[in-house]
Amino acid sequence: MDTSVFHYFKNVAECGSISAAARKLFISQPALTKQLGRLEQQLGVKLFERAPLKMTAEGEAFLEFAERYLELEHDFFEQISRAGGQEQGIQTVSVGTTARGGKYVGDHTNALISAYPYLRPEYLDMSAEACEAALIEERVELIVYTDPVISDKIEYMPIEEDPLIWAVPRNSVLLEGRNTEGSSQDAPLELEVEVFRRPDVNYILSTPNHSLYYAEEAFFKKYRIKPQNPLRVDFVDTRYSIACSGSGIVLIPRTTALKLVERDRDVVYCTVKGGRICRYVVIARKKGKILKQGAEEFWRFMVTQRFET
Numbered sequence: 001m002d003t004s005v006f007h008y009f010k011n012v013a014e015c016g017s018i019s020a021a022a023r024k025l026f027i028s029q030p031a032l033t034k035q036l037g038r039l040e041q042q043l044g045v046k047l048f049e050r051a052p053l054k055m056t057a058e059g060e061a062f063l064e065f066a067e068r069y070l071e072l073e074h075d076f077f078e079q080i081s082r083a084g085g086q087e088q089g090i091q092t093v094s095v096g097t098t099a100r101g102g103k104y105v106g107d108h109t110n111a112l113i114s115a116y117p118y119l120r121p122e123y124l125d126m127s128a129e130a131c132e133a134a135l136i137e138e139r140v141e142l143i144v145y146t147d148p149v150i151s152d153k154i155e156y157m158p159i160e161e162d163p164l165i166w167a168v169p170r171n172s173v174l175l176e177g178r179n180t181e182g183s184s185q186d187a188p189l190e191l192e193v194e195v196f197r198r199p200d201v202n203y204i205l206s207t208p209n210h211s212l213y214y215a216e217e218a219f220f221k222k223y224r225i226k227p228q229n230p231l232r233v234d235f236v237d238t239r240y241s242i243a244c245s246g247s248g249i250v251l252i253p254r255t256t257a258l259k260l261v262e263r264d265r266d267v268v269y270c271t272v273k274g275g276r277i278c279r280y281v282v283i284a285r286k287k288g289k290i291l292k293q294g295a296e297e298f299w300r301f302m303v304t305q306r307f308e309t
Contacts, residue, residue, distance in 0.1 A: 045058040095144060106123075127210060157282060162253055197223075
C-alpha cells in the first residue's frame with residue numbers, strides 16, 4: 001500500500017472536505033477522490049459517507065490506525081537516520097533542479113542536514129526538460145521541478161503550489177482607465193478575461209523547453225485566448241525586462257516577481273478576475289528504480305515538509 005494514502009486520509013478527516021484537503025495537499029480533487037476510492041476498495045469498507053461528507057465507524061477506526069502509523073513512520077526514519085550517520089559516513093544525493101525547484105530545496109536544505117547530518121545533496125541546475133532526461137538516463141537520482149510531468153517513466157509527488165501572475169507595463173492597453181494603486185505581487189490587480197483576448201495585447205512568452213510554456217498554454221486554452229504574433233524569449237529575467245520596457249505582458253512566478261521588483265517598478269501585477277493561475281513544484285523519481293537510502297530519505301523529507309507546512 002502506498003503510505004502517502006495515510007497522509008491523504010488524515011487530511012480529509014481533519015479538513016472535513018475532500019476539496020479543502022485537496023487544496024491543502026496541492027493535488028486535484030478528482031485525484032484525491034480516486035485515492036480514497038482505491039483505499040476503500042483495498043480495505044473492503046466505506047470510510048466516508050458522501051454528500052455531506054461524514055466519517056463512518058470504520059473510518060474512525062482507520063484514522064486511529066493511520067495516526068499511529070504516521071507516528072511510527074516518523075520514529076523509524078529518525079532512528080535509521082541516526083544509525084546511518086554513525087555507521088555509513090557522508091552520503092551524496094544527486095538532485096536535478098530547475099530555478100523554482102532549487103528554491104524549494106534551498107529553503108529546506110538546512111533542516112534536511114540537521115535531520116540527516118550525513119546527507120550531502122548535490123544540486124544540478126537545469127531546465128525542466130533536461131531534468132526529466134537526466135532522471136530517465138539515471139544521471140541524477142531525483143529531480144525537483146515544476147509541472148507538468150511529461151514522461152510516463154516518472155512518478156512524482158506535488159510538494160508546493162507556485163502562484164503565477166502577469167507583469168503588465170503601465171502603458172499597456174490592459175490598464176487603460178484603471179486604478180492600479182495598491183496592486184502588488186500578493187494582491188494582483190484583477191482584470192476581466194475579455195481584455196486578455198484583445199488582438200492588440202502584446203505577449204512575451206516562454207520557449208517550449210521551459211515549464212512556464214505549458215502554464216501559458218494552459219491559461220490560453222482555459223480562457224480561449226489566441227495571442228497574436230507573440231515574442232518568444234528563453235530567459236524569464238529577460239522576458240520581465242522586456243515587459244518593464246513597455247513592450248508587452250509576461251507571465252511569471254510570484255516568487256520571481258518578489259525577487260525582481262526592486263530592480264524595476266514599471267509594471268503592474270495582474271491576474272484574471274475570479275480566477276487564479278498556478279503551477280506546482282514536484283519531486284520526482286524514475287518509475288521502478290529502487291533508491292539508495294540517502295535518496296529515499298531526501299524524498300521522504302522533502303515530501304514531509306509539505307504535510308508539515
